[in-house]
Amino acid sequence: MKIKSKSPIYIIEESKLRSNLSLIRQVAQQTGSEFILAFKAFALWKTFPIFREYIRSTTASSLSEAKLAYLEFGRKAHTFSPAYTDEEIDEIVACSSHLTFNSLSQYARYHQRASACSIGLRVNPEYSEVGTLLYNPCAPGTRFGVTADKLPPQLPADIEGFHCHCHCESGADVFERTLRHIEEKFSPWFGQLKWINFGGGHLVTRQDYDIDLLTKVIQGFHQRYPHLKVIFEPGSAFAWQTGFLLSHVVDIVEDKGIKTAILDVSFTCHMPDCLEMPYFPEVRGARHVDEATGEYVYRLGGNSCLAGDFMQAWQFDAPLEVGQEVIFEDMIHYTTVKTNTFNGITHPAIGMLHTDGQLELLRRYGYEDYRDRMD
Numbered sequence: 001m002k003i004k005s006k007s008p009i010y011i012i013e014e015s016k017l018r019s020n021l022s023l024i025r026q027v028a029q030q031t032g033s034e035f036i037l038a039f040k041a042f043a044l045w046k047t048f049p050i051f052r053e054y055i056r057s058t059t060a061s062s063l064s065e066a067k068l069a070y071l072e073f074g075r076k077a078h079t080f081s082p083a084y085t086d087e088e089i090d091e092i093v094a095c096s097s098h099l100t101f102n103s104l105s106q107y108a109r110y111h112q113r114a115s116a117c118s119i120g121l122r123v124n125p126e127y128s129e130v131g132t133l134l135y136n137p138c139a140p141g142t143r144f145g146v147t148a149d150k151l152p153p154q155l156p157a158d159i160e161g162f163h164c165h166c167h168c169e170s171g172a173d174v175f176e177r178t179l180r181h182i183e184e185k186f187s188p189w190f191g192q193l194k195w196i197n198f199g200g201g202h203l204v205t206r207q208d209y210d211i212d213l214l215t216k217v218i219q220g221f222h223q224r225y226p227h228l229k230v231i232f233e234p235g236s237a238f239a240w241q242t243g244f245l246l247s248h249v250v251d252i253v254e255d256k257g258i259k260t261a262i263l264d265v266s267f268t269c270h271m272p273d274c275l276e277m278p279y280f281p282e283v284r285g286a287r288h289v290d291e292a293t294g295e296y297v298y299r300l301g302g303n304s305c306l307a308g309d310f311m312q313a314w315q316f317d318a319p320l321e322v323g324q325e326v327i328f329e330d331m332i333h334y335t336t337v338k339t340n341t342f343n344g345i346t347h348p349a350i351g352m353l354h355t356d357g358q359l360e361l362l363r364r365y366g367y368e369d370y371r372d373r374m375d
Contacts, residue, residue, distance in 0.1 A: 003246055003359065008265045008348035012243035012332050015355050017047065020205045020238055021054035027204050027211055028055075031218040033230035036078055038200045039065040041235020041333045044350065045072040046362050051238075057097070059200075059233040063088045066095035078197065078233065080122060080163055082143060084110055093117055100163040100197070104146060111158060120161035120197065121146060127181035128166040130201075132277055135168045148185040160194040162186060167201025169236060172214040175202060179217060187225075195229040202232050205240045236333045244284070245270065245331035245348060249324045250303065258292045258299060260310060261320050266302030268309045269345050271331065272338050275308065284327040286314040300326065304343045344370045 003011055028035045036057040045068060052074065060066040060077035069077035076097035084092065084106060093099060093114050100120035101107040111119055124145030128138035137144045144165070164186075166178050175198070182198075190196070203209055218230060247265040254260070267274050274281055280288050283300070292299055292313035298320055302309035320326075339347055347365035354360060 003351075003353075005246055005349070006248070007346075008245065008247045008263075008270075010243060010245050010331060010336060010348050010350045011353055011359070012044065012047070012239075012351070013353045014050070016242040017050060017239070018355075020240060020242060021051065023205055024234075024237060025054045027214065030211070030215045031230070032222055033218055033232060035204075035232045035234065035237075037238055038233045038235035039068060040337065041200070042239040043068060043337050044362070047352070048073050060096070063092050063095075066092050070095035078231070079117075080120075089113055098161065098195075098197075100161070102144060104150065107156070107159070111156070115158065118160045118194070119158050120163050120195070121155075121159050122163045122165070123148070123151075123182075123186055125164060125166060125178070125181045125185045127178060129170065129174050129178070130166070130168045132168070134276060137165050151186075151189065153188075155189055155192045159192075161196060162189070162193060163197040163199065165199025165201070167199065169203045169206075170201050171203070171206075171208070172210040172217065176213065176217045179221065183224075190225050190228060193228060195231060197231040197233060199232070200234045200236075202234045203237050203240065204234065205237045239333035241330045243330075243332040243353075245328040245335065247326045247328065247348075249320050249322050249326060251322060252298075252320060253301075258312075259297070260299040260301040261326070262301045262303060263326055264303055265328075265348060266304040266306075266309055266342075266345055267311060268302060268304055268306050268340075269342050270302075270339050270348060271328065271335060272340075273334050274311055278311075280311065281331065282329040283314050284329055286316045289313050289315045296320075304345055306342070341370045341373055346370075 024035050036059050038059045040061055057075050058069045058073050058077055060069050060079045061081055066077045066079050076095055078098040079096040080100040082102045089110050093116055096117050099114045099117040100122050102122050122145040124138055124147050128136050130136040133139050164182055247263045249261045250264050251262040296316045296319055297313050299310050299312040349364045350362045352360045352362055
């Protein structure tokens with residue numbers, strides 16, 4: 001279906017979302033584990049009625065996310081935060097079924113106030129294959145989790161689970177190798193636990209993900225530790241390749257032989273992971289090239305005042321023109337949750353393309369949204 005819009009818009013496709021959810025439910029059943037949605041990657045609450053058909057729980061990392069789980073998803077959250085505060089802990093507890101502490105000192109400070117929850121402790125196996133340091137939670141000097149050498153032989157009686165997050169868009173082979181380190185470091189405490197949460201970054205909906213290997217690995221884990229409930233909390237996997245960002249060319253400029261097509265969207269405002277991670281998004285009808293010069297080759301530039309708000313370079317089949325659509329594929333996960341109002345640039349609208357071909361506008365943004373953030 002051709003989407004007609006004169007302004008930028010994120011489009012999530014219901015059929016692709018349901019396909020991912022169906023696969024995740026299948027993987028959960030095959031592995032005998034629970035998969036829950038991590039809001040840090042996707043929190044579009046107007047889609048929660050669809051999610052509730054396939055999953056039962058979500059994971060939060062802040063008071064606002066915990067409230068979103070409880071008030072909008074309709075279930076208490078599995079909550080982890082690097083640091084809870086006196087002002088928020090009680091309300092977070094009220095919205096949480098599971099609450100994980102990042103350190104023994106945070107546990108000591110707040111565990112009595114969290115007694116209504118199933119309490120967990122984040123652990124650090126000191127191993128991760130995540131190559132980008134910005135996304136590596138086990139890098140030297142990390143602020144995340146407790147290493148095995150700091151744990152007492154006997155855990156406090158109210159600690160029921162371990163939380164361990166080591167992955168980022170990783171495959172089952174990475175998890176298999178990581179699990180060896182987790183067991184080597186922490187299996188002496190497994191007999192004292194009820195559950196283990198292997199965190200996010202398990203990209204089970206990627207086309208080349210080895211689901212059979214994951215099933216084999218988790219089945220083996222269950223055989224070794226049949227009393228432990230296994231939880232995964234991916235974010236990207238749910239929204240992976242479920243939609244796109246539609247933008248438009250508003251100007252074309254050239255300097256030193258480099259053409260830049262300036263768009264009505266911004267990388268730093270609307271696609272921040274492209275600059276942070278970084279990764280090159282797929283552009284419909286274009287191919288990424290190494291050099292920013294050549295026939296029909298363009299940098300794509302955002303409409304903010306940040307000098308580095310651009311990426312290079314893509315080659316199109318014909319010259320770009322002002323007003324022409326430029327579509328960024330796979331722009332639903334880690335976009336709307338990370339966008340910002342730098343420069344007061346208008347946020348793209350959000351829409352859902354339903355299975356019947358109808359486009360529903362979920363939200364349009366304007367001046368008031370920018371102003372209210374400045375209160």
